[in-house]
Amino acid sequence: MSTTTRRRVCTPPASASTRKTLSVDVLLEIVACSDVTTIVRWAATGKVLRRAILEPAFHRRLVAAGFQFDPALLFAVSYESYLKYDSHRRYTLHVVHTREPSRRRADEDAISIHHHRWFKPVAARDVLLLRWCDAFRVSSRVDLHVCNMLTGQVTELPLATVSDVRQNQYVLLSVGDVGGSFEVLVADDDTRFQIFSSKQGRWGVVRQASVARHRPISSSSLPAIIGRTVYWLVLVNDRQRYYPGGPGPERILALNVDAAEATMMKLPQGCISSLMPYRHNDKHLLLASVRGQLSLLVTESLGITMWTLTSRGSASAATWNRQLVIGAREILRQAELEVGDDLTRVCVDLEGLGEKSGSLILFVGSGMPFRLDLGINKEEAPILKRLGSVESLGVKEVFLHEIDRSSLLQAMKSF
16 A cells, blocks of 8 residues: 555544544654645544644654645646637636635735736746746846735845846745745756845855756746756757747756756656657646656656656666556546547647645646646546636646645644
8 A cells, every 4th residue: 555545544533532542642643644634634633632733843743754745735726728819819817726624725816917918927836926027028127026826925026147038947946934935046048047035035146057058948848846956858959949849858957056067867768759749749748846756747649657767876877767647548538538549639738746736737638627636546547637617729827836734734723
């Protein structure tokens, strides 16, 4: 039985007599192995246990528990969809809230403001959304703003020193205190980078990574962040950035911000050749942090597979393991698409994976959004959950908004 399965089967004791037979310390050991839904139920069984769950020591224990997916930590997904009217596209913002025990909701007004046509969202992590604004679209000036999706609080950042080019990469490097503290990284094509710290209220010095100029980073693929290292998919040439339709990404750029070192890694052997026929779409490859390991999700003709990096030696000696996440037949059946078993006739775009919830967001067919949780029992078939009923010609700016377990539990009231 997997770790995830053990966490899911933990349930509160059935009676008061059962609780009396176990000490609070023993109960807390059991509770710490549970998902957040079960923890909330445990907290409702009595005052003593509830106070212990709300103690900082228990929250530190949850953090020390490591990388365990919990679907309840995803509280909202925001994205824009478009339909074509004559020769114009009309974009509509969608915010899909998940039904979780925290009852915390994203600030839809804040999201709407930050999805305004002059505001371009460029990164999201946990409860924060990062965007830049250029109202007149004629200046190279980039005004960066960080918005807390729970509180609506907006922080305007001072101008960065790194050359202000639209192709810069923006990353929320770290987030703490439910968005109360954060770091923002800006990097250019020459791997010059700079980090803003909310605690210090300023940008750090510009640093140059130890690698020659790399090929352009895929603009439609989200980076993966593991510790202090950021990973991006890298395109074959500059032309692909402006005229998509080539063979797609071919390498991974890894930037360690503490050591100021950048390395190039090859994609898993056989990964590109197994892609769907429409491989020019970068949405068929998704870098992600899966339980603290670098992984690459791929849309193949047989379904969605995940390649996981299991050896962190030199880039040339990297070892990847491949497994099937969900088969083509299951995708088509659960999406209720009548095209037989041939996934090559249906476009499946990978839009993002929550590093805390393990929820994979994908769009199937004509812009139908679905959620697939990777933390479910591996012995059972994965379940696709429809997110709303919107269908469109396309989507953009898809972001997952998550909260960590400790912060979610802190919202509970004592009694």
